[in-house]
Amino acid sequence: MGEAIVVTSGKGGVGKTTTSANIGTALALQGKKVCLVDTDIGLRNLDVVMGLENRIVYDLIDVAEGRCRLNQALVKDKRFDELYMLPAAQTKDKNAISPEQVKDIILELKKEYEYVIIDCPAGIEQGFKNAIAGADQAIVVTTPEHAAVRDADRVIGLLESSHITSPKLVVNRIRVNMMKSGDMLDIESILQVLNIDLIGIVPDDELVIKAANTGEPTVMNPDSKAAIAYRNIARRILGDTVPLMLLDQKQGAFKRFKKFFGMG
Amino acid sequence: MTVKSNHVTIKGIKDGLVFLLDDRCEFTSLLDDLRYKLEYSHQNILTGPIIHIDVKLGTRMVTEEQKEMILDILKQRGNLLVRSVESPVLEEEKDVEGALMTMSGIVRSGQVLHHKGNLLFLGDVNPGGTITCTGDILILGSLRGMAHAGVEGNVDAIIAASYLSPTQLRIAETISRPPDEWENRETSMEFASLRDGKMQIDKITNITRVRPDLNVFKGV
Numbered sequence: 001m002g003e004a005i006v007v008t009s010g011k012g013g014v015g016k017t018t019t020s021a022n023i024g025t026a027l028a029l030q031g032k033k034v035c036l037v038d039t040d041i042g043l044r045n046l047d048v049v050m051g052l053e054n055r056i057v058y059d060l061i062d063v064a065e066g067r068c069r070l071n072q073a074l075v076k077d078k079r080f081d082e083l084y085m086l087p088a089a090q091t092k093d094k095n096a097i098s099p100e101q102v103k104d105i106i107l108e109l110k111k112e113y114e115y116v117i118i119d120c121p122a123g124i125e126q127g128f129k130n131a132i133a134g135a136d137q138a139i140v141v142t143t144p145e146h147a148a149v150r151d152a153d154r155v156i157g158l159l160e161s162s163h164i165t166s167p168k169l170v171v172n173r174i175r176v177n178m179m180k181s182g183d184m185l186d187i188e189s190i191l192q193v194l195n196i197d198l199i200g201i202v203p204d205d206e207l208v209i210k211a212a213n214t215g216e217p218t219v220m221n222p223d224s225k226a227a228i229a230y231r232n233i234a235r236r237i238l239g240d241t242v243p244l245m246l247l248d249q250k251q252g253a254f255k256r257f258k259k260f261f262g263m264g
Numbered sequence: 265m266t267v268k269s270n271h272v273t274i275k276g277i278k279d280g281l282v283f284l285l286d287d288r289c290e291f292t293s294l295l296d297d298l299r300y301k302l303e304y305s306h307q308n309i310l311t312g313p314i315i316h317i318d319v320k321l322g323t324r325m326v327t328e329e330q331k332e333m334i335l336d337i338l339k340q341r342g343n344l345l346v347r348s349v350e351s352p353v354l355e356e357e358k359d360v361e362g363a364l365m366t367m368s369g370i371v372r373s374g375q376v377l378h379h380k381g382n383l384l385f386l387g388d389v390n391p392g393g394t395i396t397c398t399g400d401i402l403i404l405g406s407l408r409g410m411a412h413a414g415v416e417g418n419v420d421a422i423i424a425a426s427y428l429s430p431t432q433l434r435i436a437e438t439i440s441r442p443p444d445e446w447e448n449r450e451t452s453m454e455f456a457s458l459r460d461g462k463m464q465i466d467k468i469t470n471i472t473r474v475r476p477d478l479n480v481f482k483g484v
Contacts, residue, residue: 146391150373153390157372193390193408195370 004106004116006135010151012122014143015172020119021049025217026234027115028083035113036085039131040121044088051215052085061089064101070108094126099133106134138167144185153194168199175204200233202226271297280316287322298337316347326351371395391431424455424468
């Protein structure tokens with residue numbers, strides 16, 4: 001039985017889809033059998049980021065409503081044999097599916113795949129409830145901005161009151177210079193507020209935007225700092241102890257991170 | 265039509281009788297009195313057609329068993345139908361007022377923690393989170409969200425936090441937005457109270473100035 005991980009954030013535009021695509025690809029890179037699930041019905045774009053848009057035949061709603069078998073809707077990745085994606089429907093909206101239906105589909109996928117990565121839509125409404133229904137774990141993505149941290153806090157509260165007890169945090173789009181000069185929230189103060197385990201920090205990298213536009217997940221490009229960060233996150237998901245990437249960070253955050261893994 | 269005895273008072277009301285039972289005497293003597301009253305007096309009232317009875321126990325705390333004993337005596341008279349027994353409600357309100365409830369956790373954005381009484385909260389209140397109490401709010405942790413003490417109008421309520429950096433403070437009807445200079449305050453534990461209707465922030469050691477009723481530790 002595999003593990004289902006939902007990638008969520010509350011706020012839009014912080015990098016949920018990018019994180020989902022890259023973590024999923026990084027896990028596949030480690031030889032794991034992975035399925036990505038896009039639950040952002042009506043505004044799907046995981047397929048675009050993965051470069052698989054033109055291969056879609058059926059989608060999540062088709063599976064839920066029994067128009068096709070689950071296997072027929074799965075799109076195989078171009079790069080990895082063990083990486084699949086279940087796309088969202090673009091023509092419907094979030095109410096076209098119920099949390100129970102999603103849960104059943106995820107349960108089915110978990111039998112086949114070692115990791116099921118669920119890309120959650122922004123917001124805390126129906127789409128969010130659908131996305132977390134089948135998940136065992138959660139990764140909360142935030143950026144070093146007050147608004148994003150506030151929304152992440154809200155989402156963590158909702159997750160904690162659901163069946164997901166200990167969500168993990170990814171701080172995305174870090175600009176080292178701004179953080180150093182104090183113009184950007186630093187990781188220490190984000191952790192102070194959110195008070196959950198940090199599973200990775202991802203630097204802001206133009207290559208990520210470039211990669212998303214070409215439908216090639218950043219994680220494939222070893223020259224990108226963000227790629228290394230995503231690979232590290234994947235390794236931590238697999239249970240490895242990987243030290244936090246050095247971004248010329250204050251030592252505090254690093255020490256704190258080590259503490260989470262029982263090294264400090 | 266009021267008949268007085270030592271411990272039992274019977275009053276006539278429009279549609280029945282009210283038995284007022286003394287709440288200070290011994291329970292056994294109360295029973296004796298009740299028995300005596302029913303057997304030897306007021307034959308004219310206590311016989312005849314069915315009469316509805318309300319029993320009032322005053323502030324006496326009775327167990328279910330004791331209540332049953334009173335009812336048994338009343339039942340001996342076939343024409344007395346007990347309609348209600350008014351026993352004191354456990355005075356929770358009063359108990360809660362002085363007591364300090366301890367809770368822990370994190371009040372996250374969008375979450376509301378409400379408590380009737382005084383609350384000692386071990387943990388943080390994050391921005392967007394709300395904590396409300398009819399009494400005092402004492403936080404061992406960071407208060408970054410909103411705290412409202414004395415929600416039902418208690419202007420003597422206070423708000424204290426290890427790290428007092430709220431988005432807003434409210435005591436009773438008074439709402440205060442922290443001025444910018446709060447940010448640069450010392451990191452010692454502080455509390456907020458109302459002085460002449462205005463929000464006032466002070467070090468926790470000065471709490472007895474506004475609350476002289478607290479148990480003050482004076483050393484040996």
